[in-house]
Amino acid sequence: MSSHDLKRQAAAAALEHVRDGMKLGLGTGSTAKHFVELLGERVRGGLKVIAVPTSEATRADAQANGIALTTLDEVDRLDLTVDGADEINAALDLVKGGGGALLREKIVAAASDRMIVIADESKLVANLGRFPLPIEVIPFGLAATRRAVEEACAECGVFGSISLRKGSGGHAFVTDGGHWILDAHLGRIPDAPGLADSLNAIPGVVENGLFIGLASMAVLAGPDGIRIIERP
Numbered sequence: 001m002s003s004h005d006l007k008r009q010a011a012a013a014a015l016e017h018v019r020d021g022m023k024l025g026l027g028t029g030s031t032a033k034h035f036v037e038l039l040g041e042r043v044r045g046g047l048k049v050i051a052v053p054t055s056e057a058t059r060a061d062a063q064a065n066g067i068a069l070t071t072l073d074e075v076d077r078l079d080l081t082v083d084g085a086d087e088i089n090a091a092l093d094l095v096k097g098g099g100g101a102l103l104r105e106k107i108v109a110a111a112s113d114r115m116i117v118i119a120d121e122s123k124l125v126a127n128l129g130r131f132p133l134p135i136e137v138i139p140f141g142l143a144a145t146r147r148a149v150e151e152a153c154a155e156c157g158v159f160g161s162i163s164l165r166k167g168s169g170g171h172a173f174v175t176d177g178g179h180w181i182l183d184a185h186l187g188r189i190p191d192a193p194g195l196a197d198s199l200n201a202i203p204g205v206v207e208n209g210l211f212i213g214l215a216s217m218a219v220l221a222g223p224d225g226i227r228i229i230e231r232p
């Protein structure tokens, strides 16, 4: 079965948790895009939901699929956010931001009563860190911020190269918030909560891609079917 099919299966399984009248957060990325498309089918069939997208790309997808949108200024809390991830461990801590949407994704997840992470099972890892950790930074003072990121990593006992993410044309990739992204190639992150706190204490860092304690359930699709991991 292709990765495309597995992602769609995970998205379909998460859709079973959506109820009429819910306020939803819509994630970003290739897996979340399946969820938006399947949700759109249900909306066209009469399901009433309202949703906050986590990126301009997801906003466009949601609009194309006829999903009513709102903002976190117009609603208080969201009932449920469904989003993908780059890595998921057994404790449901995540690495996110491979697509550059980590900041809005974390704001939306934190404003949600529940977050379901959807993925093909290859995203489940014993240790976070093989996927480069995205760190969203302010362009001003980039070199100083990068040095501070290296120091914070070293103090947490993790080492590796820190690279500025490039977009099309070789220029810095720019997030929806107008920021840049440093990708930290760390290999293994033994203390993810500690590293997340240290990185966010750096003035030039806007947010990091470690999602600690936000996901309540993972829906993982593999060749043998769907596997659910729930936060105890």
Ligand SMILES: O=C[C@H](O)[C@H](O)[C@H](O)COP(=O)(O)O
Residues within 6 Å of the ligand: 027, 028, 029, 030, 031, 032, 083, 084, 085, 086, 096, 097, 098, 099, 100, 101, 102, 105
């Ligand atoms: O910034 C992007 C998001 O965090 C994505 O949810 C993450 O990169 C996973 O994307 P995909 O489902 O395409 O693997």
